[in-house]
Amino acid sequence: MDDVYAIEMLSITKRFGSLLANDHIDLRLKKGHILAVCGENGAGKSTLMSILFGLYEPDSGIIKKDGAEVKITNPNDATKLHIGMVHQHFKLVDTFTVLQNIILGEETIKEYRGHLNVFKRCFNWLNKHLFKIIDYQRARAEVQQIIDQYDLRVDLDKKVKDLSVEMQQKVEIIKMLYRKNDILIFDEPTAVLAEQEIQGFLQILRNLKKEGKSILFITHKLNEIFEVCDEITIIRKGKSIDTLAVKDTNKEEVSAMMVGRKLDMNQTKPSPVTGNEILRVEHLTLVDPNSKKRIVNDVCFNVRAGEIVTLAGIDGNGQQEVVYGIAGMKKSQSGSVFLHQEDISSYSVRKRIQAGLSHIPEDRQKYGLVLDYSIYENAVLDRYYEKSFSKCLFLNQKSIREYGDELTEKYDVRSSGDGSTVVRSMSGGNQQKIIVGREIERGVDLLLAVQPTRGIDVGAIETIHNLLLEQRKAGKAILLVSLELDQVLALSDRILVMYEGEIVGEFTPDSVDKETLGLYMTGAKKDKVNAIKENGHE
Amino acid sequence: MNKIKSFFSSFFKKDETKTVVTSLWCALLGLVLGFVILLCINTKEAADGMATILGNFFVFQNADDRWNYFGQTLAKTAPLIAMSVSVLVCYKAGLFNLGASGQYSIAVLVITFMGVAANWPWWLVMIGAMVAGALWSMISGVLKAFFNVNEVISGIMLNWIALYLVNGILTANSAIWDSSHSEAYKITDGSNALIPSVGLDRLFAGNSIVGLGMILILVVTIVIFVLFKKTTIGYELKATGFNPDAADYAGMNKVKNILVATAISGALAGLAASLQVQNGFTSWRLSSTIPSIGFQGISAAFLGGLHPIGVLFSSYFIEHISEGGSMITDLGFAPEVAGIITSAIIYLAGFVAFLKEMIRKSEVKDELRRLSRDKAVKK
Numbered sequence: 001m002d003d004v005y006a007i008e009m010l011s012i013t014k015r016f017g018s019l020l021a022n023d024h025i026d027l028r029l030k031k032g033h034i035l036a037v038c039g040e041n042g043a044g045k046s047t048l049m050s051i052l053f054g055l056y057e058p059d060s061g062i063i064k065k066d067g068a069e070v071k072i073t074n075p076n077d078a079t080k081l082h083i084g085m086v087h088q089h090f091k092l093v094d095t096f097t098v099l100q101n102i103i104l105g106e107e108t109i110k111e112y113r114g115h116l117n118v119f120k121r122c123f124n125w126l127n128k129h130l131f132k133i134i135d136y137q138r139a140r141a142e143v144q145q146i147i148d149q150y151d152l153r154v155d156l157d158k159k160v161k162d163l164s165v166e167m168q169q170k171v172e173i174i175k176m177l178y179r180k181n182d183i184l185i186f187d188e189p190t191a192v193l194a195e196q197e198i199q200g201f202l203q204i205l206r207n208l209k210k211e212g213k214s215i216l217f218i219t220h221k222l223n224e225i226f227e228v229c230d231e232i233t234i235i236r237k238g239k240s241i242d243t244l245a246v247k248d249t250n251k252e253e254v255s256a257m258m259v260g261r262k263l264d265m266n267q268t269k270p271s272p273v274t275g276n277e278i279l280r281v282e283h284l285t286l287v288d289p290n291s292k293k294r295i296v297n298d299v300c301f302n303v304r305a306g307e308i309v310t311l312a313g314i315d316g317n318g319q320q321e322v323v324y325g326i327a328g329m330k331k332s333q334s335g336s337v338f339l340h341q342e343d344i345s346s347y348s349v350r351k352r353i354q355a356g357l358s359h360i361p362e363d364r365q366k367y368g369l370v371l372d373y374s375i376y377e378n379a380v381l382d383r384y385y386e387k388s389f390s391k392c393l394f395l396n397q398k399s400i401r402e403y404g405d406e407l408t409e410k411y412d413v414r415s416s417g418d419g420s421t422v423v424r425s426m427s428g429g430n431q432q433k434i435i436v437g438r439e440i441e442r443g444v445d446l447l448l449a450v451q452p453t454r455g456i457d458v459g460a461i462e463t464i465h466n467l468l469l470e471q472r473k474a475g476k477a478i479l480l481v482s483l484e485l486d487q488v489l490a491l492s493d494r495i496l497v498m499y500e501g502e503i504v505g506e507f508t509p510d511s512v513d514k515e516t517l518g519l520y521m522t523g524a525k526k527d528k529v530n531a532i533k534e535n536g537h538e
Numbered sequence: 539m540n541k542i543k544s545f546f547s548s549f550f551k552k553d554e555t556k557t558v559v560t561s562l563w564c565a566l567l568g569l570v571l572g573f574v575i576l577l578c579i580n581t582k583e584a585a586d587g588m589a590t591i592l593g594n595f596f597v598f599q600n601a602d603d604r605w606n607y608f609g610q611t612l613a614k615t616a617p618l619i620a621m622s623v624s625v626l627v628c629y630k631a632g633l634f635n636l637g638a639s640g641q642y643s644i645a646v647l648v649i650t651f652m653g654v655a656a657n658w659p660w661w662l663v664m665i666g667a668m669v670a671g672a673l674w675s676m677i678s679g680v681l682k683a684f685f686n687v688n689e690v691i692s693g694i695m696l697n698w699i700a701l702y703l704v705n706g707i708l709t710a711n712s713a714i715w716d717s718s719h720s721e722a723y724k725i726t727d728g729s730n731a732l733i734p735s736v737g738l739d740r741l742f743a744g745n746s747i748v749g750l751g752m753i754l755i756l757v758v759t760i761v762i763f764v765l766f767k768k769t770t771i772g773y774e775l776k777a778t779g780f781n782p783d784a785a786d787y788a789g790m791n792k793v794k795n796i797l798v799a800t801a802i803s804g805a806l807a808g809l810a811a812s813l814q815v816q817n818g819f820t821s822w823r824l825s826s827t828i829p830s831i832g833f834q835g836i837s838a839a840f841l842g843g844l845h846p847i848g849v850l851f852s853s854y855f856i857e858h859i860s861e862g863g864s865m866i867t868d869l870g871f872a873p874e875v876a877g878i879i880t881s882a883i884i885y886l887a888g889f890v891a892f893l894k895e896m897i898r899k900s901e902v903k904d905e906l907r908r909l910s911r912d913k914a915v916k917k
Contacts, residue, residue, distance in 0.1 A: 329786060350789030359787070367787040372780045377773070382788040385770055393769045 005067065006031045006183055006214035007052065007083075012061035014047055021047040022058070023238040029183070034205060034215040036225040036246075039235035039258055045218050048235070049185050052216075053085045054078040065183075084176030085185040088192075090168050094161040098154055102175050103139045110135040146177045150207050165291070166197045173204065184208065185216045190224060191316060202228050220258070220314055222251045222522045234258055255518030259485050269469055272493045275305030277341075278445050278477035279326070280532065284335035286321050286501075295321045297501040298335070301531035303477040305445065308468065309531075310480040310492035311503075314521050318501035319481045320362050323448050326479070327359045328352045329367075339446060353382055358439040362450035362481070364428070368435040371424040375415060376404035378423055379438055411437035412463070429460035436464055440471060447471060450481040465491060485514050496531050497521055503529045556897060557843035564841060565855060568886035572859075572879035579875060587866045591879060594862035602743040607861070609742025615857040616755045617814040621835030622842060622849045623762050624806035628689075629844055630766060631799035632779035637678055637693025638807045639832030640700035641671040645811035646822045647704045650722045653731030653816060655714050660816055663731045668808040674700065675804020676797060683796040697828045708822055722821040733816045747817040755813060756850075758806070763846040775799055807832070837885070 007029040014022040022044045029035045037045050050056045052063065054072040062069050065081055072078050078085075092101050110133045112123045127133055140156060147153065152170050160168060169189060176184055186205075190198045205228050208215060217229060225232055226246060234241040234257045241257050279302060286296035296318045303309045311319040324330035326337050328349040336345040344352050353359075361367035369378050380389050380400050389400050404419040411433045415421040423431055436452060449468065453461040468491060472478055482488050488495055489509045497505040497520040505520040506529045519525045572591065576584040590597055595607035621638055628635035645667035653663045677696060681687035708722050709715050716723050725731050727746070735749040742748045766772035778785040778795045786792065810831065815821060834856060842852035863879055 327787075348789065348791070349786065350791065353789045361787055366781075366783050368784065370777050370781045370784050373777065381777070381784065384773055390770050393771060395768055395770055395773060397768070 004031045005029060006033075006065065007216075008064040008067075009048070009052060010062050010064070012048060012051060012058045012063075014044075014051060014056060014058050020238050022051070024061070025235065025238070025240040026243075027233050027240065028243065029214050029216055030230070031214055032209060032212050033230040034209055034217055034228055036229040036232045037216060037218045037235060038220050038222075038225065038232060038254070043235045043258075044238040045235055046187060049085065049187055049216065049218060052078070053083060053185060079179060079181075081183075082179070082181045083183045083185065084179060084181030086169065086172040086176065086187065086189060088187045090172055092160045092168060092171060095159060097157050097159055098163070098171050099136065099140060099143060099156040101160055101171055102143055102156075102178050103134070104175075106179055107132065108135045108139040108142065109133065143174060143178060146174055150174075150177065150204070150211065152204065165192050166200070169193070169201070170204075173208075182212070183214050183216070185218070187218050188220075189217070190219060190221060198224065220522055222254055222519075222524050225254070226251065251519065251524050252515060255522060255524070256515040259514040259518045269491075270473070272307045272472070273475070274307050274493075275475055277302050277304050278339065279303040279479065280338040280341075281322070281326065282336050282338070282532075284322060284325050284337065285333045286318075286325050286330055287333045294333075295501050296325060296332075299498075299501075299503055301496055301503065302533060303446070303479050304533070305477050306472060306475045307493040308472050308478040308480055308491050309494045309496065310482055310488050311498055312482060312485070312488045312492075312495050312517060312521065313498035315483055317498045317521075319498050320450055321501075322498075323359070323362075323450050323479070323481060326352075327357065327448060356444040357446050357448065358442045358444050360435055360439050360447070360449040360452050362454070364431050364435055369423050369431060372422060374422055375408060375413065375419040375426075375434060376400050378434055379404040379407050379419075381438065383442065407434070407437045407441060410441075411467075413437065432460065432464070436467060440467060445476055447476055447478045448481075449478060451483060452480070453482075453484075453487065485517060488517070489514070494531070494533070496529070499523045499526065503531055505529060506531045554843075554845075557845070557848070560897065561841050561843055561848065561852065564886050568882055569859075571882045571886065575878055575882060576871075576875070580869075580871065583869045583871070587869050587871055587875075590866045590869065591859050591862040594858050594865070597865065605741070605743040606745045609739075609745040609748040611854075611857055611861045612742075612752055613745075613747045613749070613817060613819070614814075614861065615854045616751045617810040617831065618834060618838055618853040618857055619755050619759060619850060620806050620810035620813055621831050622838035622853055623759055623846060624803045624810065625835045625839040626842075626844055626846065626849060627762060627775075627806065628799055628803040629839065630772075630779050631775040631795060632782060633682070633689050633796065633799055633803075635675070635693060635800075635803050635807075636690045636836075637675065637696045637832075638803070638810075638835055639828045639830075640693065640697035641674045641804045641807035642811045642814075642829055642832055643697075643700040643704045643822075644674040645671040645808035646815055647707060648808075649731070649812060649815050650708060650714055650822060653725050653729070654723050654821075655711075657730050659730045660733050663816060664733075664809070664812040667812040668805040671806070671808025671811065672801045672804040675800045675807065679797045679800030682800075683793040689800070697832070701825070701828055704822060705824060709824065721823040724821045725816060725818045727818060729818070731816060732818055733813070747819045749817060751813045751817060755809075758809065759846050759850060762802075762806075766846070771798065807835075810835070 005028050007027070009025065009027040011024045011026060012022050013024055025044065025048055027035075027037070027048065037048070039045050047056065051058050052072065054074045054077050057073055063072060064070065070081055072081065093104065096104070109128055111127070112120050114120060143156060152174055154167055154170050154174065160171065163171070169192070190201060193201060202224060205215060205217065217225075219225060229246050231243055231245055232249070232254060233243045234254065236258065244254070281299060281301055284296055284299045285294060287293070288295050299322055301309065311322060313319050321330060325332045328347060332345065336343055338344065339352070339355050339357060342355060344355050347355065365371060370381065380403065384390060384395060384400070389396050389403070401419060407413065408419055413430050413433045415426050415430060423434065432452070439447060452464050452468070465487070468478060468480070480491060492509050495507045495509060495512065495517070496503045497507070497517060499521065500523065504526040506527075507517070569592070573584065573588050576587045580587070594611060595604045598604045598607065621642070624638050625635050648670040649663055649667050652658045652666050674696065678689045678692045681692045682689045714722050733749045733751045735746060738748045738750070738752070739746045766776060774785070774790050774795055775798065777788070778790060778792065782792065785795070814831070838853045838856050839849055841856070842849035859879070863877070866875065
């Protein structure tokens with residue numbers, strides 16, 4: 001076996017505040033191979049790739065290219081070492097043509113190649129340093145050669161904004177090749193592609209490999225890994241778990257390693273006492289207005305009083321959009337939502353809230369809070385108009401303050417001052433406690449909780465878990481969206497796995513293990529599911 | 539001692555204090571720049587010129603003259619206050635009212651018809667002006683709310699439409715158009731449409747343009763202050779301005795809020811027109827440029843730290859130096875120089891936000907330096 005490594009990242013450690021994003025990670029990419037880097041959300045893949053591309057500097061650890069140690073402190077260093085990266089969000093100038101985008105920053109400058117020696121020197125010097133007239137003809141020829149060599153057909157004169165996502169990705173690839181990069185990093189390239197486009201992309205990867213490029217492929221879709229990759233490095237919670245040759249392993253093993261076989265959190269919870277149906281979602285379909293893709297496709301399920309139903313899945317498979325559809329923040333294409341048997345599909349957000357829906361949104365800073373408002377003002381964000389907080393257009397400051405104090409006390413919200421502290425200055429965990437407290441205190445029967453513990457410290461996570469379980473005990477219906485399997489297994493009574501906008505599996509936490517969930521989440525397995533459960537039919 | 543120190547440090551860390559301090563800096567910077575310009579034009583007279591600008595009515599020896607011109611400055615401040623509050627209301631709701639001049643123009647048109655031609659009572663004319671301003675402003679609001687047209691663009695367009703509309707309609711009506719002066723007839727003394735003086739004219743040495751309007755604008759400013767501080771409407775508008783996504787999430791009606799903000803804002807621009815025209819001092823002049831008061835309102839709003847009370851002072855300051863500036867022609871400066879100076883000062887007002895950011899950044903830097911020093915000491 002030839003042990004020539006194109007890239008070696010040895011014992012890379014990177015810490016963000018209290019978060020250890022990369023903990024002595026090792027990664028070795030062989031020359032001319034495709035290495036898959038896979039792991040759950042937040043496992044540290046993107047951080048690692050950002051370090052390789054010079055966006056972050058590691059706290060410790062070394063990077064070697066072709067066996068020699070190199071320092072990469074910014075993307076320019078990476079470019080000089082011929083390391084290229086296609087980011088998840090493309091970095092293209094919309095209003096430029098494809099050709100302009102490809103040569104941007106590496107423009108071919110016109111050269112005079114005649115015989116007038118003095119003129120030639122003058123002109124070329126001036127043009128190189130001053131005028132910088134671009135030689136589109138030569139640039140086009142060079143780009144065309146790349147296109148032919150790798151079979152990447154793109155119309156060079158079209159503007160990028162007129163291209164499909166698939167084509168834009170090709171432009172990004174050509175851009176890397178034009179810069180003569182031999183190490184190519186792809187950050188979840190297939191997340192934005194449709195099924196048949198993915199096949200085309202994988203073919204491109206094979207072509208690149210044939211031409212001797214070394215490729216790092218970040219993904220959590222196992223099917224793709226097993227189709228094109230040579231090795232897999234699995235990362236979990238900031239640590240590199242193992243590197244395996246694809247031919248010596250199988251999907252089950254990889255997905256088990258991805259999610260970890262660690263014991264579940266030792267939280268005992270009583271079996272559910274389910275009551276009446278609170279929420280029923282029938283054939284809900286949401287279409288993305290830009291890509292016209294169905295982000296939620298014909299989803300059916302219900303949530304009964306006293307149970308926690310979880311939408312599990314990898315980020316971006318439509319879970320959040322289901323909640324937006326229920327809360328009325330995004331218009332559904334078709335389908336209906338029933339709350340207490342009442343069809344609320346045509347209601348405004350306000351009317352749905354009044355009908356008895358509370359919602360802990362996924363992004364607390366974007367949706368859940370007005371960061372420039374105080375704790376008091378945020379405590380009544382979705383109920384300031386209620387009789388207890390206002391009287392004919394005037395806010396009742398006193399009752400708002402009393403209520404805010406009560407909330408901070410009960411939910412242990414800590415800030416540097418009293419309730420008039422602006423929430424922007426507070427920590428994420430405390431911000432989240434305001435939202436959780438506010439939504440629970442509304443005392444309605446349905447709670448939508450989207451990633452309620454995202455980005456907060458362990459102590460606050462535990463508090464929020466306990467609060468959710470208390471609500472369940474109190475007979476509320478809870479719809480949880482979570483990306484963390486530990487949390488899913490610890491809290492749910494029913495788990496619905498979503499993949500590409502559809503519910504592909506339904507489980508109870510004691511009848512399923514992480515490995516199986518992993519298979520469903522990555523699309524390796526699929527069932528046809530209608531997750532509406534009637535009482536007594538279980 | 540420490541107590542006093544901590545009081546001062548917390549006082550200076552307060553956001554309101556910072557805004558006041560930066561506004562004062564901007565005003566001062568503007569004055570310095572103005573002085574430099576004067577120096578460039580005429581070194582000898584520069585100091586006198588600056589004194590005149592700053593002194594305004596103080597340059598008069600006679601006490602009566604002083605009161606008279608003080609009253610005039612105050613009376614001219616009133617419409618500017620209305621204008622800057624108009625800008626402020628939209629800004630708080632996350633909109634930028636660049637169309638205030640257009641709303642003002644349309645209101646002037648309505649006043650000329652209702653006041654000069656029909657001789658209706660002043661309060662009715664004033665309400666008419668406010669309604670006209672509100673409706674004109676809501677064109678931008680509707681475009682924004684239903685078609686997501688940027689309110690800045692539509693506001694600018696509507697400014698020009700309003701300008702030529704008013705020019706066209708007024709010049710075509712010989713009953714109200716004084717073609718020898720190429721302006722509309724003013725509201726004459728004794729007319730119903732004149733805002734009453736309620737005795738204030740006697741206080742200001744018989745200057746008849748001083749009147750109820752000044753008191754009215756104070757009341758309106760306080761109403762707006764209360765609206766944002768105490769009411770659910772203000773709560774919603776501010777939430778929408780700070781974070782439209784959160785406002786959506788909380789079920790606030792975006793369309794309603796945009797319409798409410800633009801309507802209030804337009805009504806205030808209409809009020810500005812009423813305060814400007816209904817004292818009989820000025821009227822619509824034929825012009826091919828948009829009335830500058832809308833833009834001065836933006837400067838005054840920013841210089842006033844986007845706070846209703848701050849706006850009272852900034853508007854007065856701007857009007858004070860504008861009036862003073864118009865007097866330096868006596869010292870041999872070209873009348874345009876006054877314009878240059880005052881606009882230099884006014885434009886620097888736009889630096890308030892920028893300066894505030896600089897102060898914040900330097901504070902962060904200090905904090906970082908302190909932290910690293912602490913670390914070094916520990917080592």
